[in-house]
Amino acid sequence: MKYIEKLRNSGLRPTKQRLQICEVLFNSEKTFHFTINELDQKIKKQASDKISLATIYNTVHAFEKKGYLKQIPINSNQTYFDTNISDHHHFYDLKEEKLIDLENADVGPINILKKINGKKIKSVEVLVKLED
Amino acid sequence: MKYIEKLRNSGLRPTKQRLQICEVLFNSEKTFHFTINELDQKIKKQASDKISLATIYNTVHAFEKKGYLKQIPINSNQTYFDTNISDHHHFYDLKEEKLIDLENADVGPINILKKINGKKIKSVEVLVKLED
DNA sequence: TCAGTAGTTTATAATGATTCTAAAAAGGTG
C-alpha cells in the first residue's frame, strides 16, 4: 500500500483505520475541503470497516500536525480542512456555504509591510467572501 | 445618550442593556478584539446592571448584522469579534493566541484575479499567522 | 394617558462539535 511508507516516515503507525482514511482523503483526483462530519459520512460509504468518530478526529489532527492537511480559517460552527496543502487561498460563498480554492497566482503578490518584534510570519491566508 | 440615535437609526430599540453594551464596546479610546466570554466579563465589571449571556449573544449578533462589529475569521473554539470595522486585516500570534490589527496600508494592494460567475466579492480578509 | 403590539430580555434547556477517559485491541521489536 502506498500510504504505509508515508505514515511510517512521519512516525505514525500505519493502522488499518489510518490507511482507510488516507484512501478517502488522498486517493482522489482532486483535492477537496471537508468537515469532520462530512469526512465521517464519506468514510461510512467508502471504507469497508466502521471507524469511530474519535479516531477520525485523532487522525485528522495527527495528519494536520504532520502537514498532510490544512485547517482553513473561517467562521463556522464546524472546522474545515483542506487536502490541498499547497500555498493557496479561498473564496467562501456565503450563500452556498461552500469553499472554493483560490490559487496563489490568482491573487496579486502580498507584501506584509508591518513587522512584529521577535515574530516570524508562518503563513498568509486570504479569505474572499462572496455574495450574489 | 449618544448611542440612542445610532440604535434607533438602525431599527434597534435603545434598551438599557444595549446602551450599556454600547458603552463597553464603543466608548473606548482604542478598538479591540473580544470573544463573547471576554465581553461578558468586561460587562460584569463596567455595567451597573447584570445582563444575561443570551442578551449579550443577541446584541453582538445584532450589532454585527448592522455593521457595528466584525467577526474575525480564525480557527478557534470561540468566535472573535472586532470593534474596528474599518477595512483591515489581522496578525494572529499562535503562541500568545492574540490578534493584532494589520492596517490595509501595511499590506500591499490585493488584487483578486479569479472571478466567480454571478458572485460579487463582499470582503477580502488576510490572516497572517505568527510564530517565534 | 393608556392599551395594544411588536420587539427584547431572561433563565434555562437543548444542541452539537469537540475533547476526554479508560479499557480493549493492535502494531512493532526482540
Added chain:
DNA sequence: CACCTTTTTAGAATCATTATAAACTACTGA
C-alpha cells in the same frame, strides 16, 4: 511468542452557542 507502546473505541464530559417560552419594555396611536 512476550512485551511495551501506540492506537482505537464507546461513551461520557465539556463548552460555546442557539432555542424556548414566559415576563418585560419600548413605542404607537387613540
